[in-house]
Structures are given as structure tokens and as C-alpha cells.
Amino acid sequence: MRKNRNRSAHAPARDLYRADEGKQYAIKQVPPAALLSCLGICPDSIVQKKYRYRFGGPVLLQVGSREVAVGKDIASHILVEEV
């Protein structure tokens, strides 16, 4: 999971964990976890970041019509761009 850290990517891309809540994002890069793409979190899909839970909790995303929670360790390796 830790391989895909890519901080020098193009300027507006940032990680989903620290991205602002309540905004829409286009996914740019995802770590290789099969379940993510199964749930529709794959490059170019649009997600809304609903909430982030404190103290190392997950982030809650709206992906199409479904809600998906993604743990901190994965969310911080998903790169997104605001749309």
C-alpha cells in the first residue's frame, strides 16, 4: 500500500484523506487494492468526500449512488483533483 506515494505529482492533486470535506473530486491514482475498483473507486471516477472521522478514522465517500468508507491508510494514498 505504501508504494504509491507520489508527492511531486502535478500541483492540484492531493491525497483524499487531507482533501476538504464536502467537495467533489476526480480520482487520479489509487493504490492496488482490488476492493477499491470493485466499489467504483478507480481513476477518473468522481467521488464526493462527505466526512472524515477524527483520531485516525476513515473517510466517507459518495461514489455514484452508494456510500463507501475507506480507512485512513488507504485514503491517504488515493490522489485526487478537485472538480
Next chain:
Amino acid sequence: MSSHCAVVEDPSVLERENKILLMGCPNVGKSVFFSELTGVYVVSSNYTGTTVSFMEGKMQLGDKSYHLIDLPGTYTMNASSEAEAVAVRFMESGPKAVLFVLDATNLEGGLRLALELKRYNVPIVYALNMIDVAQRKGLDIDVSLLAQKLGGQVIPTVAVKREGFDAIRAALQRVAEAPLAATGEAATALACSVCRAGCSFCPQAGAISCQANELYWQQARQIAQEVVKSTSSTPSRLDRLGDVMMRPWPGIPIALVVVLASLGVVVGAGKALRAVLLLPLVNNVIVPFVRGLFTKFIPPGILLNILVGEYGFFVISFEWILALIMPYVLIFYVVFTFLEDTGYMPRLAVLFDNVVRKVGVQGGSLINIMLAFGCAVPAIIGTRAATTRKERLMVTTMICFAVPCISQTGALLSLTGSYSVWMMLGTMGVALVVFVLVGMITSRLYKGTIDPLIIEVPNLLAPDRQAYWVKLKVRVKDFLLEAEGPMLLAVAIAAIFKESGMLDAVASFLEPVMVGWLGLPREAVMGLVLGIVRREMAVAPLLALNLTPFQMFTGAVVALLYLPCLSVFGILAKEFDTRVALGITAATTLTSLLVGGLIHKIGTLLLGVV
């Protein structure tokens, strides 16, 4: 074992003729379809992964009989998990037809899998389930356009209310009896319509590339956009509530209230049921009646004692099972089944992921841990859904150590609660501390990694009344059927053990442990003997010993941490291996004696109590 623990894993099922497969993404209601179409009841819940292996049942369509196979829900056919590998094997085994269940509230994901399935050239009937929830959410789905896009019949259903099943049966019959048409080519053409590069994956089954995966997504999204129209944007009250419950504020306080209230209801209502109804019934009516009956016909002696003596079979089977355990079991299932059907449990998994992470597992494991408060067997089977072996093993160990099943919880609540609320809370506190410690230790001890939480949050649903009652009835019936045999066996052992004098022999042998180390009376050894058979039987014998409060506390802790029952041992050996089963058994037994002894020693030193 009966339905909720039964896992069909007979490989010959794969070879059967006349198979119809029941498929779909997780948590779309496949199990409800299976129950309704075959008459075999399968526990269904509002969260993913209730079916972790496949189930088989007979289904009659016209004058022909078919085998309906309920496969575990999968998101893809990549064979990347055991569940998906099972699905792939069945798709390649020549089924007559597939009944594919789509979640109307969440069409994209289902469509993605549906498109992937079309590669296999098997006729598919689509059930568009939860159409009522979709309407509630203001989604209007063009069913005929969807049917056209998918190239198969689409039938709107509300499975929990049994709406749409006649049409499903008719469609399945037609498809299964028709000679295999050349649907495959059309399907492949459809699946490949977005992929103009002439991909190599299209006609062949097997692992598909990442690129193919994204093409399926694109296509699924496109279809969903075309067939779904949002009619209104005002979310229903239930959806708003579901959203409020997921916000960190006030979601977390609400969750704490829900958990504490559930606990309060189980303890309070269980206690009331015991005190007002079941205890007087047993003590004043049933036991005097059977005693009177047997004394009339059987002369005093060892046989009479075994039947209706102090530990007599017909005395303790009522005193322990009916009065001590049943009230809590009943109320637990009332509360638990409700929570399960609303879809609240995955919400707890999300809200408390941060806390559970500190212990070493992830939020998703909470669902299995909560399940274990009912019975450890289905919970341990449920850990199959875990993505790493380390997570499976950790959750299983934590459950075996410190999560008492409901019948043991019932017995513990009855006994400690009759002394004081503080003793009850103290016992729970010790269990919690041990639970956390076991998590922390095993997370260092076991090799491997734990994947972070990735979980779909289901719609919040008001449980359907009829489905709820059926499930509750099945749960209680299953409990009685499954638990009764071993419990009666334990009771019979207890009766014979006590009356034959064997108890005295074992008690003398273990006296240094029981009396010297734990400070309990020597007769308490009965609990350690019976606890091997069933967990609550480690607690129940403490009932008649007139223990001091401090002895009761020690006894309760020892019983709680003591080894898991025979059925759990069996499932550990089956799901892992004998080494794991023996290891957990030895570790729990030693821990329970160690902690019990420490409590006794510290208590004696500090408080001067015995």
C-alpha cells in the same frame, strides 16, 4: 447443526445437472430470493457477506426440478478472493440459467458485474430488487430500456415483501427450458462495444485486466445514466436519519446511545422476564410438578437423584436452560435482529474504526465481533470475508478469549446481577480489558498485515415486519435445536457426575487449583468440567454454591475467559487446523485460571476479603 451455521461445501454440487445460479453483488438480497424460491431458510442481513460460501436448495419450475445455488456476493469475477473463485467455478460448470439480483438503489455496481457475467454465455434473468427503496429515494428506473441494454428480462422485485416472485419463476422457467441461443456473441459484442482495440480478454473467461475492469465500469455508468432518472431530490426521513447517523457529530454520540441502549434493553428486559415470568414458573410450577411426578413412581435412591435430585436432570435442565439462559437469549435476538436488519452495524464499523484500529484490527471486524455475542460459530465462519489471514486469526482469537456467547452472557448476567450491578459491570470490564490486551498481543504475535477498512454503507432500512419475525423465529428455534442437545448432555453429565461421586474424586484432585489458587469451593470444579461442553455451563453450576460476592466475581471471570465450547473447537479445527484449535483452547484455559487467581490473590491482599 442447522441452517445458520450450515455451510454446504460439497464439491459434487458443481457437477449437478439443472443448476440455476443465484448471483449478484454483496447485500442485494440474494439470500431472501433463495429462501423464497427453495423454501430453505437462510439468515439474511442488511450488510455484506452474510453468505460466505454457497448454499444449495431444490426449486420446482413447472414439472421440472432445478438446483438453485446461492453464491456469495461478489463485486467482480476476477477470482481475487475465495468467494469470487467459487463464483467463477460455478459459472464455468454449465448452469442452465442465472438469476442475477440487481440493487435498484445502486445500479452501477450491479451492472458492472452483470456485464462481466455476460461473457460466460449463460442465459440470465435480472431481478431489479429493492425497487421500493429506489422509489423512496426518488429514483425512476426505465425497466424496459434496462432490459434492452442487458439483453434479458428485467423484473422489478421487493424481495422482503415477496413481490415479483411469480414473474421471476415464470421467466426462469422459460429461460431454463429454452435451447441455448447464441446470446453469447451478442453479449460479447456488447461487452466489447466500448473497447475498440479488439481486446484479447473479451471472449475468454478468466482473470481480466485492470483496463478491462475500467471498461466495464465505464459501460455500467453509461447504462445507469441512461436508465435512471432522479424524480425528486428531497431525501426521505429515513435517508436523512441515515445521513445524520453517519456524521461524526452527532453520529458518534448516537452510536454510543444505541449500543448502551441495546445493552440496557437486553439486561433490563432479560432480567424482568426472568424475575417476573420464568423463575417463578420454574421454581413454583415446573420443578415441584416433575419432582412430585417422579417421586410417586420411583423409589428413593440414586436413580431418583439423577432424575430429580439437587443436580437432577429434570431439575437443572429447567433451572439452567429455561430460567437462567433463555430470557437473555430471547431479548438479545429481538434487539440484535433489529439492528442487523436496519443496516446500522456497518455504520458502527465506520464510526468506531479509529478505536478498533488502536487494538490492532479494523472497523469491519466489529461486525463479526458483534455477531459473536450471539454465537462464536457463525462469527468465526464469517471471518472468511476478512482479506488477510492475520485478521481472521486475530478476530477469531479475540472472540474465543473474551466475547461470551449470548447463553453464557445470559448466565453471567443472571448470576452477577443477582449480587450487584457493580459486579456485573466489573465482569464486563475485565472482559473488555482482556479483549484489548489479546488484540494488542496477537497483533504483534501473528505474522502478516491487516488491510485498512473498505466497506460499503448500506441504506438505512425500516425492517420489514414479516421478514423480521420469520428471522427472529428461526434464530430462536435454531438456538433451541442447536443448543438443546449439548446443554442436555451437559446437564446429564452433571447429574451423573454429582450423584455417582465422580465429582468428589475430580474435586479432590483439582482442590489445589480450585480452593488454593482461586479461593472457590471445591464443588465449583463442576463448572470447569461442564464448560468444555458449553460455555454457559461453566457459569451455571455456580448458581447453587452460595458463594460470597468476591468468590462469585472470581468464578464469573474464570468462566468467561475459560475455553470455548466443543462446537467452537470443532469449527476452529475445520476453518484453521487442529493446532490453532488446541492452541486457543490451552491459551484461554491458562489465561482464565491466571486472571482468576490474580483477582483472588489481589483481593485477599488488598481488601482482606475471601
